[in-house]
Amino acid sequence: MTNEDQFQLATYKKMPIAAERGEGVWIYTSDGDKYLDLYGGHAVAGTGHCHPHVVNAISKQASELLFYSNLVYSSARARAAEKLVSIAPAPLSKTFFCNSGTEANENAMRMARMATGREKIITFSGGFHGRTADSISATFLGKYRELGKPNVPGHLEAAFGNIESVRALADDTVAAIMLEPIQSMAGVRMAQPEFYIALRTLCDERGIVLIYDEVQTGVGRTGQWFFAGSDAGGGVVPDVVTLAKSLGSGVPVGACLVTGAIASHIKENDLGTTFGGGMLAMAAVTATLEAIEQDRMLENVRQVEAYLRERLREVEQVVAVRGLGFLLGIEFSENAAAVHKRLLERKIITGTSSDPKVLRLLPPLCLTEEHVDEFVLAADFHG
């Protein structure tokens, strides 16, 4: 291995792989090995590794102008914002660009406080929203919240999927209800459509802003552009959607998509970040969305998800397959860490979760049925 460990804080438990090159669903290592990446570079490589359309767009942009802030107009930024809004369900109609998922969530919560004049935020047990102060305080999952001590006050915890637990907290001091519509890290937990519908109704009744953290579910991962507006979510569209991860295919970028009603409360200088909306990131956003469209990846996700579910139906050790599209949690009767390890030895990268029995798959949206066959064969479920 390289001497990276000598000079970097050991904040992540690494796999014994040095990734040097990527192409589509494949990662090539420095010692000439090839891995099937069913973890999608940490849910970032939605378009696959180094999609040529994205690489060309950022190369071209890099030679023209790497960066200028929001103090100037930019055609690259205008194109990205227009494209993102064009795929968003109404009434989401404006964007705010930033650099990461946690920053998108911080800004979403801030906008909700500005729009309502209230301070409290309700989030859910098992949700993960990031590691900066407000987002980590909104994260009721494992040890994370503890790591953010002292926490930002006014964060309330409700039970995911249980509308009564939300109703009990949602008084007129609450600015926002924020959720991962599919809780990824908690083991890919999804609620019934009625839950999302009831949240929307509750927010409308009590003047509360509804925020979907779609850092993982957004940008095509569920087989739709967003969970917002999907049938699985009862057609509910929140007031704010936050995005990051696969939005720039690996170039760091985050975004908040908001309704006109929310936007009307935000004035000059209320929000900001130097790098948000930079040209390189904007070129990556536009090209990412175009690549998904051109390669018909949403249709591919839906088709290959169905095939994967079918193949896993034959497997005795698989108790359930949770989630939607290419955000899938495979629940095993045995510990998923053993399956993860076995797959890694057979050169397939998958993810674990905070549920020890659940293996997480977040593959690039270009994964095919042949790759699924390789995965099922390598997992050697019957062996």
Ligand SMILES: Cc1ncc(COP(=O)(O)O)c(C=O)c1O
């Ligand atoms: C659902 C969700 N929200 C927010 C975040 C934080 O994103 P970032 O690491 O880009 O700050 C993550 C990261 O894993 C996430 O999965």
